Amino acid sequence: MTASTVAHAGGSTALSYPETRKLDVIEEQFGVKVADPFRWLEDDVRVNPAVAEWVAGQNQVSRAYLSNLPGRDALKARMKALFDYQxxxxxxxxxxxxxxxxxxxxxxxxxxxxxxxxxxxxxxxxxxxxxxxxxxxxxxxxxxxxxxxxxxxxxxxxxxxxxxxxxxxxxxxxxxxxxxxxxxxxxxxxxxxxxxxxxxxxxxxxxxxxxxxxxxxxxxxxxxxxxxxxxxxxxxxxxxxxxxxxxxxTHDNRWVVITSSKGTDEKYEITLIPISNGKGKTLPIDQWKPRTLVPGLDHDWQLVEGVGNQLWFITNKDAPKLKIVRVDLGDGEPVFKDVVPERSEPLARAQIVGDRLVLSYLQNATSIAEMTALDGTPLQTISLNSIGTASGFSGKPGDPETFYAFSSFNQPSTIYRFNSLTGKSSIFGRPELSFDPASIAIEQHFYVSKDGTKVPMFIVHKKDLDLSKGAPTLLYAYGGFNVAQLPTFDARRMAWIESGGVFALANIRGGSEYGKAWHDAGRLLNKQNVFDDFIAAGEYLIQQGISAKGKLAIEGRSNGGLLVGAVVNQRPDLFAAGHAAVGVMDMLRFDRFTAGRYWVDDYGYPNKETDFRNLLGYSPYHNIKSGVEYPAMIVTTADTDDRVVPGHSFKYTAALQAANAGPKPHIIRIETRAGHGSGKPTDKLIEEYSDVYGFLAKWTGLELEDDAAK
Incomplete structure (x- = not known):
């Protein structure tokens, strides 16, 4: 296999990439000729030997480069220590x-x-x-x-x-x-x-x-x-x-509630099957008769729980920030009644515990929790003490006992047992830590995006960190699919913070931090707002002296990998380094593989002209600029990712390496026997992120402890 050679900054050794074969693939859509020279890299690595050879060659290059990063092993040791808690x-x-x-x-x-x-x-x-x-x-x-x-x-x-x-x-x-x-x-x-x-x-x-x-x-x-x-x-x-x-x-075994959807947008049909006679005896399956409760795919409907002929749902029908309704099924037509009305904060979750509704809301991207009676009468605020994320509260009617977890950037999850009758919490499991949470500062800033929208961002660092010259900073965001990014603990990020870096989490549009309007403002033809928000976050960090030119790295996973690829194309001058993980990089063919067809709710349809032109305008694979110096880039994916197939990352990396994109390294790390992220073993996580954060540390100037000092 022949190779192309790029001299990388900061060292005398040339970095040689495997030569990637180009095909003369050009397709015309809506009068636009679109080249796709690396389409052959879409093939499954287990099926196409040429793709397997390409993967082996790329991994050989990345392994050689990453294994020699200064301080990588010390970073790995610190991550290992931070993961080592019950x-x-x-x-x-x-x-x-x-x-x-x-x-x-x-x-x-x-x-x-x-x-x-x-x-x-x-x-x-x-x-x-x-x-x-x-x-x-x-x-x-x-x-x-x-x-x-x-x-x-x-x-x-x-x-x-x-x-x-x-x-x-x-x-x-x-x-x-x-x-x-x-x-x-x-x-x-x-x-x-x-x-x-x-x-x-x-x-x-x-x-x-x-x-x-x-x-x-x-x-x-x-x-x-x-x-x-x-x-x-x-x-x-x-x-x-x-x-x-x-x-x-439902817990009383009265109803099967079937939720049907077409894509990732919160638009559902609800179908019911009565499966018992109301006296605890399950009906024979040949008597299970589906009946439609909510037709069409118009609104969000999430089952909370059922008691007898009453069902509680979360819905955004006439309530963009969500409300609770109760449905009385009775003998006639279903009757819907509002129980907990919409309020200024978006509703994140609801459960019935005993004879109470436990409600979780988002207030500026942090959790608050409350209890009401089953008819919606307010009863109590549940104290969560600090900025963080509460999850859980699963329970069932008639039993007041439930459990929830609370975590923050400087606090791994503590599990609490909660009694909905008394409103009291007690600790079920608390981790013992190898660092002092009080030594970590957590701040929430608000910055202004390109169109004047105010966007929140969490900034986390050691309290004694010297910011007089700006610090190496890792900026993370997601920006899509109505998914909120909340304060949670991550041992990998804590290793970055303890090494003297800043971690920033931008709550950009496309998520659910402020309800449906926040999501809608970052999808389909509004997707550019997501990129503008992320770019504005980077500019703010530098303007405020938190980071500095040449010290800012960006990271995103999945839809966030798309985010990284898009903003690097749009503002390569702003960032020193980037990590695009399991990203959606070819916006014209994403819907042709595995679960990709679900994503049209956020991205649009590549076969519709208006959507096609919008997608082509920001697709990372199609918008790489030759002759422009790019940040140092590390792309990560895995051979068994059947959510975002690895061909996205393969094609993007091949195109970036083939472009005249400057002297900094543009490498890809391809994991074997791994997928989109879930289920990855601890040792693989530590190995992967000591590589990734070691790479970002080098190109932002974060001085890691050298190996001899371990």
Whole structure:
């Protein structure tokens, strides 16, 4: 394989990239000729030997470069120390047993434990660390049966979105013979203790497991003790193959609530199936008759819970920042009634715990929580003490006990037990830390974007950090899919902060921080606002002296990887370095692979002219500027990413390396036996981010402790 050579700044050794073959691929759309010379890199690395050779060559270059970064090993050691703390997942109670994950610190995967009673002994039920030599097989979602005697759980292998569901006997630890394959984007919803509902697609053709479009998702019922071949399809929409379906079952086993959607926008249909006679007895499946509750795909509808013939939902119908409604199903037509009206802060989550509604809101991108009666009467504010993120509060009617987690940039999750009757919290699990949270400053700033919009940004650093000359700064954002970016702990970022860097999180448009309007202002034809917000964040950090020219790095994952690729094309002068992780880089072909078709709600349709022209205007792959000096760039992806297929990152990197884009390195790091991010073992995370942050440290001037000082 021949190579192209680029002298990289800061060293005498030339960095040689593998020569990437170009094809004469030009397609005309709406009168525009679009070149795609690296399309062959879209092929699956397991299927096309030429792509496998390209991956091996690129990894050889990146490994050689990254392994010689000054201070990388010291950064890795600090990350390892910061990961080494005992952490709990949120407990779930069933039949008097408490189920939760717990990691002793550096375990690659978190085992699942249970207790018989709140103060019972912790017993390991499932330990995924023994499932694979490379620790890349992970425990994903899990759900105990209502009586707590069985537990269904999903296995994720190599980071893929495909799941295999199995069942374990809790008391004996024995695996049952039940095994479900080709489940994807699924809940596990128990129907009594007899079996469960799950969502799956048809088995893909051989060689297309990680690239084929996902269509015709179907809901199945699996009865415990039977084979998957005997599972019964209970709901599908073959006339609308793009709809996906997920099922929930109310705690009283009265209703199956099916939520159907076409894309990622919060627009749902709701279908109900009454599955019991109202006296606790489950009806035979041949008597399960679906009925439409909410037709069309017009608004957000999220089930909170059901009690008898009443269901509670979160909805944005006539309430852009969301409200709670109650539906009385009764004997006639359903009657909808507002219970908790919309307010100025967007509603993030709601649960019924005992005879209370527990509500979580976002106030300037930080959590606040409150309780009301089931009719919406305000009862109590739940004290969360500081800037941070509360999650959890799952519960059920009639039981006042629930659990929630609270975390912040300087505080890993503490798990609290909460009683909705008394309003009191007590600690269930608190981590012991290897650093002093009080030594870390957390500030929230507001800056002005290009069009005058005020945007919040969190800034985190050591309190004693000298900012007189600006500090090396890592700026992160996401900006899409109605996903809020909130204050949470990350050991990798803390290693950057403890090394003397600043971490900044910009709450740019496209997320849900301020409700539907904030999301709408950052999607479709408004997508440029997202890039403008991120650029303005970088300019603000430099203008305020927090960072400085040549000291600012940017990072984003998935949709955030697209963000990094787009703003680097638009303002290559502003940034010293960038990390684009598992990014959507070809905006003209994203909808042709796996889950990409869902994203048209945020991005638009490449086959519609108005959307096409908008997408072409910012697509990272198509807008690389030759003859312009680019920041140092590290692209990361994984061979088993079947969410954002790695071809996006492959093509973008090939185009960047082929351009005359200046002397700084433009490399790609390709993980094996890994996917879009979930399920990645701890040791792979530490290895990856010591490479990435070591790279960003070098190009922002962050002085890491040298290896000899460890």
């Amino acid at each position: 952490r709990y997942g949120l407990p779930q109670k069933a039949g008097g047993r408490y189920f939760f994950t717990k990691n002793d610190g550096l375990q690659n995967q978190s085992p699942l434990y249970y207790r018989n009673g709140l103060r019972g002994k912790d017993r390991v039920l499932i330990d995924p660390n023994a499932w694979a030599k490379d620790a890349a097989t992970a425990l994903d979602q899990w759900e105990p049966s209502p009586d707590g005697k069985l537990l269904a759980y999903a296995i994720q292998d190599g980071g893929s979105d495909w799941r295999t569901i199995k069942v374990v006997d809790v008391k004996t630890g024995a695996q049952l013979g039940d095994e479900i394959r080709w489940a994807k984007f699924t809940n596990i919803a128990w129907v009594g203790n007899e079996g469960f509902l799950y969502s799956r697609f048809a088995e893909p053709a051989k060689g297309q497991e990680f690239q084929a479009l996902n269509e015709n998702q179907t809901l199945y019922f699996h009865r415990i003790g039977t084979s998957q071949a005997e599972d019964i399809a209970i709901y599908a929409t073959l006339d609308r193959p793009k709809l996906g379906h997920s099922a929930q079952v």
